[in-house]
Amino acid sequence: MHSAEPDRPHRLPRYLVNTYSWAYLRPRSIRLLDHNFVVNLILWGQSRQLIGAVVNRLQPNTRVLQAACVYGDFSKNILTRIGALGALQVIDVAPIQLANLRAKLQGQTNVTFHLEDLTHPVIGSFNRDSCDAACCFFLLHEMPNELRMPALRNLIGALKPGGKLIVTDYHRPAKWHPLRWIMALVFKFLEPYAQSLVDISIESLLPKDAMYLLEKRLFFAGLYQMVVITKQP
Template sequence: MDTLATWSRRAAYAARQGARVGWFAAHGELAQAITKRVARRHGSAGSKAPRRRPIGPTPDQRRLFAQIADLFRRDLANVEAGHYPLPSGEFGSPAAFLDLSRRFLADVPKVARRRATGAHQEVFEATRDEPAGLPRYYRQNFHFQTDGWLSRDSARIYDFQVEVLFKGATAAMRRQALVPLSQLLRQKDQRRVAYADIACGTGGLLAPALTAFPRLAGVGVDLSHPYLQHARTTLSRRARARASFVTAPAEALPFADDSLDVASCVYLFHELPPKVRRQVAAEFARVLKPGGLLIFADSLQEGDLPENDGLLHLFPALFHEPYYEGYLTDDLDGMFARAGLRLREMTPAFLTRVAVYEKV
């Protein structure tokens, strides 16, 4: 019976992830076709989009899908090891999923226009006369996305957008950060663990964490009030009762010294200027208790998986990622060490590095 249940679970997982990859890869093909049409309309000669050749090796499509398959095998192994439950649809009902597809495709021409013309300061122009509060580096159209991080419409389609970008593998990459959290919580009473997810965005890690660990409470911190509003709506009723949200920058965290047992951040550091990265690292060290853990998930860096180095260097050329190129070669381990956080482990997961740092 156990063997039958195992194979049934594996078959269901494989079918679900296979359909997921096919769905988001198809949207990627549609988006590329729309983008090319918009670029022709604006004229390639007038395009401001940067063009470059890969620097270093770049995996072909076959190898890229093989890497995704490896990620899914690890994801399923984590489920079977009890680190987190079998993933379910994070986009809601089929009707809601189709609505997101419609919204995504309707937004693609707007993104394509910005890419073709090099426009990425619409958010700054729209907020130029507003009261101070959001840092300048934050007020721009990262990824050429509509409204940057500053609207509910942006928040609503953001997760769909990144799944299209990574062919349906984003949630599985993000879930790898739950493994060190699971290992920590096996040693502690979940109810007594002080946990915060920094730059939580739409709740992409906080939501599955509170689902996987039903006695854990968590604080989501982000600069975008609209994204925090959306994050709350993604939580189940039971998880919502254990969640709180605070609008604040990662470089000025709203926690007392030595107050957190564990903090996490996902896909934050490649969006930060170098100086701000160091400020955020110091803040993590300040708010963590001695022996507390930082669970860090972000883009691979150069050399983490050498076969992907060329792909990483292409990324900032295709999307508005002003701080990404510097991130690729930044000495993260040295930066965290100088702040008082020692590297315990680092594991590549497709295009993500998952690292655990301990406050010494």
């Protein structure tokens, strides 16, 4: 197993420390939350469908970039899909998350771990135009709006022409959705940046200096979305 964690002091983004320490930065939280059934509960029983939709867009024997660690078996599903001749690169800004994922994926030889902030203007760990696909699974709603475009710029920059960025995240649910008001409370008290994501379209966050093909699919009466962005040559 390879590691690409740089030997330099590392700073966690303020939004992550202030808002999500309880979820991602404490060993006890990881022990408690890093289970498939917890991910499925948080996603209201939709995790298999959402993860399946992402994995189905990946091809065997390809190079895939995963933007940030995800609890449960998300990365294992990707590795199964791309097979032994594929390669997975996982980027996360939190050393504790990368260490946890490294332990979960022990024995996999085709995965590398990269300690990087995806919102920084330059990401040293991977080459531009080198990946066939990139996955961004429920990350954007956790960051302030002004940092979303820099993160997407990095992910698109990593793609080969014709490569796909698969973004999965919250979406504004249908008016009659029974969970609409519960989700409004979750956003208000636990996910303070999420409303600013569902108020806009992910397409509007794409850097304007490139051309894309876009596909959008809604899940669970619109509470979730998957946007597949194909980078044009």
